[in-house]
Amino acid sequence: MAAAFVYKADAVRGRQWAEIFRAEAPDIDFRLWPDVGDPANVLYLAAWEPPTNLSGLFPNLKLLFSSGAGVDQFDFSALPPRLPVVRMVEPGIIRGMVEYVTHAVLDLHRDMPAYRRAQQRREWQPLKVRAAAERRVGVLGLGSLGQAVLSQLVTFGFDCAGWSRSRHALDGVHCHAGAAELHDFLARTDILVCLLPLTEATRGFLDDKVFARLPRGASLVHVGRGPHLQTADLLAALDSGQLSEAVLDVTEPEPLPAAHPLWAHERVRITPHIASMTRADTAARVVIDNLRRFARGESLLGLVDRARGY
Amino acid sequence: MAAAFVYKADAVRGRQWAEIFRAEAPDIDFRLWPDVGDPANVLYLAAWEPPTNLSGLFPNLKLLFSSGAGVDQFDFSALPPRLPVVRMVEPGIIRGMVEYVTHAVLDLHRDMPAYRRAQQRREWQPLKVRAAAERRVGVLGLGSLGQAVLSQLVTFGFDCAGWSRSRHALDGVHCHAGAAELHDFLARTDILVCLLPLTEATRGFLDDKVFARLPRGASLVHVGRGPHLQTADLLAALDSGQLSEAVLDVTEPEPLPAAHPLWAHERVRITPHIASMTRADTAARVVIDNLRRFARGESLLGLVDRARGY
Numbered sequence: 001m002a003a004a005f006v007y008k009a010d011a012v013r014g015r016q017w018a019e020i021f022r023a024e025a026p027d028i029d030f031r032l033w034p035d036v037g038d039p040a041n042v043l044y045l046a047a048w049e050p051p052t053n054l055s056g057l058f059p060n061l062k063l064l065f066s067s068g069a070g071v072d073q074f075d076f077s078a079l080p081p082r083l084p085v086v087r088m089v090e091p092g093i094i095r096g097m098v099e100y101v102t103h104a105v106l107d108l109h110r111d112m113p114a115y116r117r118a119q120q121r122r123e124w125q126p127l128k129v130r131a132a133a134e135r136r137v138g139v140l141g142l143g144s145l146g147q148a149v150l151s152q153l154v155t156f157g158f159d160c161a162g163w164s165r166s167r168h169a170l171d172g173v174h175c176h177a178g179a180a181e182l183h184d185f186l187a188r189t190d191i192l193v194c195l196l197p198l199t200e201a202t203r204g205f206l207d208d209k210v211f212a213r214l215p216r217g218a219s220l221v222h223v224g225r226g227p228h229l230q231t232a233d234l235l236a237a238l239d240s241g242q243l244s245e246a247v248l249d250v251t252e253p254e255p256l257p258a259a260h261p262l263w264a265h266e267r268v269r270i271t272p273h274i275a276s277m278t279r280a281d282t283a284a285r286v287v288i289d290n291l292r293r294f295a296r297g298e299s300l301l302g303l304v305d306r307a308r309g310y
Numbered sequence: 311m312a313a314a315f316v317y318k319a320d321a322v323r324g325r326q327w328a329e330i331f332r333a334e335a336p337d338i339d340f341r342l343w344p345d346v347g348d349p350a351n352v353l354y355l356a357a358w359e360p361p362t363n364l365s366g367l368f369p370n371l372k373l374l375f376s377s378g379a380g381v382d383q384f385d386f387s388a389l390p391p392r393l394p395v396v397r398m399v400e401p402g403i404i405r406g407m408v409e410y411v412t413h414a415v416l417d418l419h420r421d422m423p424a425y426r427r428a429q430q431r432r433e434w435q436p437l438k439v440r441a442a443a444e445r446r447v448g449v450l451g452l453g454s455l456g457q458a459v460l461s462q463l464v465t466f467g468f469d470c471a472g473w474s475r476s477r478h479a480l481d482g483v484h485c486h487a488g489a490a491e492l493h494d495f496l497a498r499t500d501i502l503v504c505l506l507p508l509t510e511a512t513r514g515f516l517d518d519k520v521f522a523r524l525p526r527g528a529s530l531v532h533v534g535r536g537p538h539l540q541t542a543d544l545l546a547a548l549d550s551g552q553l554s555e556a557v558l559d560v561t562e563p564e565p566l567p568a569a570h571p572l573w574a575h576e577r578v579r580i581t582p583h584i585a586s587m588t589r590a591d592t593a594a595r596v597v598i599d600n601l602r603r604f605a606r607g608e609s610l611l612g613l614v615d616r617a618r619g620y
Binding site for chain 2: 279
């Protein structure tokens with residue numbers, strides 16, 4: 001029997017994966033959930049939300065792929081303990097995120113929220129133009145997304161910094177690491193970009209204490225996950241003037257209910273979780289590449305450290 | 311007597327120029343209009359609007375500098391016929407323009423106008439994300455600004471083209487030249503960026519005929535000069551759906567009067583001519599560098615071809 005690969009996520013994308021597997025990995029029996037065939041043959045699963053009782057259902061499962069960028073939707077404690085989990089690292093996600101964050105940072109840097117408000121009042125009111133070198137951008141999270149975003153931002157001449165749990169070195173970026181360097185990082189950041197993974201350690205990270213450490217009038221670009229943000233703290237910081245603007249691509253919950261106060265806040269811009277999208281074509285090819293690596297005994301791209309949760 | 315340099319433009323910037331000349335070109339007698347000293351000593355003039363009767367006023371004038379990016383504010387027929395005219399080419403102008411146009415193109419590419427309208431309706435409505443490679447950006451005008459803008463846009467993977475009167479070759483850009491290639495350029499352009507110089511040949515260039523050649527639903531980013539645009543034609547093209555969005559940093563007249571219909575159009579965003587600003591510090595140094603080149607008999611950076619008008 002051929003090794004079977006089960007896809008359990010958006011069906012439209014699943015059919016695109018099926019075509020690519022048929023053309024480029026005909027040796028693998030690609031199946032769209034719930035048509036899994038003989039469960040004993042299922043060695044690989046790609047899912048946004050895995051089925052419960054995974055080891056009972058697929059006793060020979062060798063790899064679990066997340067169909068999207070994060071793995072925070074997985075309950076690791078409910079997964080077979082030694083099952084390798086692979087997150088999605090593919091160029092479509094990275095390019096989309098670089099576009100979104102560059103747009104948001106330029107929007108804030110060039111005072112576009114103020115110009116949109118001036119247009120509503122029909123006011124022609126030039127503001128002082130500041131050079132990018134005078135604008136301090138700070139990125140929380142230095143994974144593949146954070147690194148790609150910073151690589152683009154430095155080309156504009158922004159004064160760039162990054163913070164992550166472990167030490168990184170990036171060209172043209174002031175890198176900060178660990179809790180001990182968080183305050184210095186925040187104190188020098190005019191535009192804060194959140195690209196942290198969502199784990200128990202980062203849930204609620206964006207709170208009044210973090211906002212209070214930023215320079216007065218700083219702005220937030222949140223492209224992590226909704227639960228990173230303490231929404232009430234954000235609204236209070238905007239209303240006190242501690243923060244001047246917020247760009248949110250993720251909220252808690254999603255979709256954001258129509259009655260939520262974020263929608264109508266003059267200094268909040270909301271987009272419906274569209275900063276970056278997995279492209280079905282490149283995602284399927286990245287997974288096939290990882291299956292080949294697995295067969296050759298090579299290391300997997302995007303392998304999750306289950307103890308850290310990302 | 312020392313050679314005198316007269317500055318006739320914004321007085322605040324003039325005082326910044328004075329400091330830089332004092333420190334870096336003490337051999338030159340820098341003067342702020344109207345305190346010109348002995349007119350016979352004035353060899354150099356930097357102005358936004360030159361005084362009338364220039365040859366009568368400064369009989370020994372050797373160079374005229376524009377204090378800003380354009381020279382369209384000069385009436386060439388009223389200037390001494392053989393007086394060399396130098397436009398401002400300095401990094402502040404270029405960086406500002408790259409920021410503004412990159413922001414505007416990303417705003418249109420990522421459907422931000424539609425998301426802002428959706429936010430007003432409190433609607434969480436993801437739209438299909440298109441790859442930058444599927445988005446055809448076209449820049450009218452391939453001078454120092456157009457070239458710098460395209461160099462940045464290609465790093466995002468946009469499908470980039472440019473059009474100018476004379477032939478250019480730019481890495482990663484489909485270059486079109488002259489009237490014969492204008493239609494092909496327009497037919498392949500989803501986002502049209504106008505960075506043309508303003509001359510008699512380009513006045514009113516952005517009209518119904520140009521808009522009709524673009525693919526239906528294309529967008530305009532206008533960062534040239536107000537008189538390039540036939541405003542009534544733009545409004546008609548937006549209302550018919552031939553164009554979907556317009557971003558205007560320049561208008562005719564400026565400031566745009568409060569009663570003007572552009573202010574309230576849902577698909578027009580207006581900024582008050584802030585895309586790029588000459589930085590006084592770098593501008594003064596660029597002018598000093600040109601004075602040194604002139605003294606050594608070298609070619610001047612930004613020398614205007616008075617027959618072309620730019």
